[in-house]
Amino acid sequence: MLNAPLKELATALAQKKISSVELTRLFLNRIEKLNPALNAFITVDAHKSLAQARTADERIARGGAQPLAGIPVAHKDIFVTRGWLTTCGSKILSNFTGPYDAHVIERFNDAGAVILGKTNMDEFAMGSSTETSFYGPVRNPWGQAYVPGGSSGGSAAAVAARMAPAATGTDTGGSIRQPAALSGLSGLKPTYGLVSRYGMIAFASSLDQGGPIAKSAEDLALLLNVMAGFDARDSTSVERAREDYARDLEKPLAGLRIGVPKEHFGEGLAADVGKAVEAALKELEKLGAKRVTIALPNSGLSVPAYYVIAPAEASSNLSRFDGVRYGHRANEYRDLADMYFRTRAEGFGAEVRRRILIGTYVLSHGYYDAYYLKAQKIRRLIANDFVEAFKHCDVVVGPTAPTVAFKIGAKAADPVQMYLNDIYTIPANLAGLPGMSIPCGFGRDDLPVGLHIVGNYFSEAKMLNVAHQYQKATDWHKREPAGIRP
Amino acid sequence: MKWEIVIGLETHAQLSTASKMFSGASTAFGASPNTQASAVDIALPGVLPVANKGAVERAIRFGLAVGGEKVINRRSVFARKNYFYPDLPKGYQISQYELPIVKGGEIRILTKSGEKAVRLTRAHLEEDAGKSLHEAFRDSSGIDLNRAGVPLLEIVSEPDMRSAEEAVAYAKALHALVRWIGICDGNMQEGSFRCDANVSVRRPGALLGTRAEIKNLNSFRFLERAIDFEAKRQIEILENGGKILQETRLYDADKDETRSMRTKEEAHDYRYFPDPDLLPLEVSEKWIEEIKAKLPELPEAKRKRYQTEYALSLYDASLLTDAREKAEYFELVCRSLEGPAPKMVANWITGELSALLNDRGIDFSRLLVSGKAFAKLLDRIKDGTISANVAKGVLHGMANGEGDADAIIAKRGLKQISDAGAIEKIVDQVVAANAKQVEDYRAGKEKAFNSLVGQVMKATQGKANPAQVNEILKRKLAD
Secondary structure, three states, X not given: OOOOOHHHHHHHHHOOOOXXXXXXXXXXXXXXXXXXXXXXXXXXXXXXXXXXXXXXXXXXXXXXXXXXXXXXXXXXXXXXXXXXXXXXXXXXXXXXXXXXXXXXXXXXXXXXXXXXXXXXXXXXXXXXXXXOOOOOOOOEOOEOOEOOOOOOHHHHHHHHOOOOOOEEEEEOOXXXXXXHHHOOOEEEEOOOOOOOOOOEOOOOOOOOEEEEXXXXXXXXXXXXXXXXXXXXXXXXXXXXXXXXXXXXOOOOOOOOEEEEEHHHHOOOOOHHHHHHHHHXXXXXXXXXXXXXXXOOOOXXXXXXXXXXXXXXXXXXXXXXXXXXXXXXOOOOOOOHHHHHHHHHHHHOOHHHHHHHHHXXXXXXXXXXXXXXXXXXXXXXXXXXXXXXXXXXXXXXXXEOOOOOOOEOOOOOOOHHHHHHHHOOOHHHHHHOOOEEEEEEEEOHHHOEEEEEEEEOOOOHHHHXXXXXXXXXXXXXXXXXXXXXXX | OOOEEEEEEEEEEEOOOOEOOOOOOEOOOOOOOOOOOOHHHHOOOOOOOOOOHHHHHHHHHHHHHHHXXXXXXXXXXXXXXXXXXXXXXXXXXXXXXXXXXXXOOEEEEEEOOEEEXXXXXXXXXXXXXXXXXXXXXOXXXXXXXXXXXXXXXXXXXXXXXXXXXXXXXXXXXXXXXXXXXXXXXXXXXXXXXXXXXXXXXXOOOOOOOOOEEEEEEOOHHHHHHHXXXXXXXXXXXXXXXXXXXXXXXXXXXXXXXXXXXXXXXXXXXXXXXXXXXXXXEEOOHHHHHHHHHHOOOOHHHHHHHXXXXXXXXXXXXXXXXXXXXXXHHHHHHHHHOOXXXXXXXXXXXXXXXXXXXXXXXXXXXXXXXXXXXXXXXXXXXXXXXXOHHHHHHHHHHHHOOOOOHHHHHHHHOOOOEOOHHHHHHHHHHHHHHOHHHHHHHHOOOHHHHHHHHHHHHXXXXXXXXXXXXXXXXXXXXXX
16 A cells, blocks of 8 residues: 555545545554654644544545545645644744645645645755755655755655655755655646645745655646646636646657757766666657757756846745744844844744845845846746747656765755756746656666656646656656665 | 925825735724734735735726826836835735836826926835834834735826925825725825825026935825925025935924934835736736726816816816816706806805805715705706895705705795885885985995995895895985
8 A cells, every 4th residue: 555556545445445544544654653764744643634534534435536535645844734833844933833725735635635744845945955944854765864855855755755645845946856856756846837826835936836746657647636726816826727637648659759958968967867867768769759959058057047036036035934923033132123133043044044145135236137137037048948949849858856865964065066956957947847857767876866857838748648658668666765665 | 586396296095995905805994903914914924915906907097097098007017125024014015116007197286376287207006014003012012914915006206396385286186186086085094195205405407406205294284384394494404505315204293394214325225026926917908998988087178178168267177176076066067057157156166065065074975965956056046036145045054954945945935026116115215214324325435335235135134136226226326
């Protein structure tokens, strides 16, 4: 059961081979056993989860339940959840209980899924290693000395260690895809606007997008079917007809044009990763796809542009955490200004403070044009690169991250090295395009390598088709970390 | 003139929507603290703003009224104005910065020196902040977020005004206009319409002087007094060889003075940038057309029409169009009269009726005299049933709900005496009884004539036809 695809779990539940309560307990037990070492969850509440499981069982007994009814799902602690502690990995929200449900949580609740717990993450999703969390670093199930990637590292570790069948994440610069890659999982960042941001605590509003992390493309399709959908409460939510993201899974890949950006195979790409990705491209060709070399000439500007735009938006988005209405407030202060200073200095960790300062700087009078406005222009250029590329190919394929997982602490002192982890994933966020990562082999120290697939706007079904066909021909996604086998 | 005063106004008009600019919470005034603050207004983690279509529509209505379609930006952008304050829950105010919804337009004003157009720089949508309550608490402050998120239209004029009188005329015209087009209730006590004034002085023809921005002007009287004070203050400084600081000043109504709040150096860097939670505001031609079609005839158009169609003076036309209900009342009365008499209607509305409304502290909506009933009253003057003087009393009776003009005339027996024989008899009696006045009149004292007329009117309880009384009395005295 711990390794079963979601479809199998749904069938078992529907056929009453197992109840949702039993299934939920199975994973709760697993969490109890493994989480102390891995630190993937910030909050687990067996009482609440089991109550929800009982309701799901009643629903299944009545018949006509939806595909995910009774299946436990772990949620990144960035999604506000009614009655659950919702910390965003930060001290400043360490006492904040969600007074409402995020749209994503609502959708899973409506589908009858069970909230299995809230997963650890980089503080306010700022990080690529899940080391910046107020709740301590998450360990990679493939090697506990290694980071699981980030910022959705808790969700990735939870699924990789089979503590959860599936999880939600958010991706601002690669925070779903990079941890999926480093943890041997499948993860998808939808087209900007496909999944409502309502109740998803904002990091960089124009880049943030929620999405699923799971063991296979097929699972991702089922999860996306629940998560995607118009929400009038998010002005950037796109109003379009509902679709079944699993509809094209079985289509053959014959004639598919895969674009390979030469810029993503140059300096900085580790040899082991390059080798695994090259093999995956060969595999796709074997499945009938045609390889096309494409250019993303402004790709190299994506990291600098991102590290202007994202901190700029974050500096403003995080202003509401001021100790006035909720969250942490300093115990002692002289006056209002002192209350702000102390509350925010105590409440935010070093990386968050760094980005608030960068963001405040680039928006300041006299610097706005040179930084923010220029970065926005670069963003447009990067989006145009993809428009041009998609004239020649159906999907863009390359490495998700330049290296396999690195050791905890290895890059913590060097923010620029840390930021370069997202060099291949950031362009999709800047352009608003959907992107996903699937396992495609192993590199140094037997750590997983991720294959990055970027599609055109709203082409999630096609990307999932490519990934599923690849996963039918390979078994990388079925591998599980040694030493944690049940 | 030695110094020229230069004034520009920034006006915040609260838009009359039921819900807030970016949330569904109510905008009703006076609720207990924080009972009208939703998750969005409190800025809980994860919540997002959604622009209120009704507020956008009202902003478009305003744009159409001050400049037509050409001043409506088809694409405008919401921007964040970042600063920390406890009554600003998000740590930023959502406003519009580089691309406001309205760019340009003008407001026409009438002052002693004639008619003048004050150009508008822009009008943009934004949300209001909450309120800090310092009085009710010891060692701490309270925050009321009911007002946080209330929709505002900030209307910015060019520095086109040259006196406090002009500034007040502009503010009054703007106040009348926003009510006229139904986008703001104009309630200044509740803060629905508030002005900040940018004031500078210069030698005529010189470049603009350094300005001070005066905040907190919530009545026309304060606006006038604050500008007068501030201009005097600046002139005094300059004449003593000093320099004006660019600063924000607060008007203190109790002391009738302005005092410094913060200087330019202390000004915030608001770090404006486009709000990524909101898409650019796109306004379609179709929507503009729909709004335009529903727009009432505007005061300026009415003023022009009254001058041509009714041959009224600009002054009368302006008085009649300072409020939409008044203009509509005027037109209804004109339409209901038995024969056209627009000048008479104008005089009655701007004179006796306005005085009555003022005395009673009511507006047209609470006036018990309908336009049709008022027209009947005027008909009775015209057909000689009652005199204008008697009609005033009848009007008050009507306003008290005593019935229509005819009923009151009948009940009080006010029908005018137009029987020449009857009047002649009374005139004879008055002439006989007032030998002294008759003698005075014949000696050339015109005043004595009026006294005699008064005696006749008194004897008839005001019912004698005044024109006939005049004529008969003159004839008798000439005998």
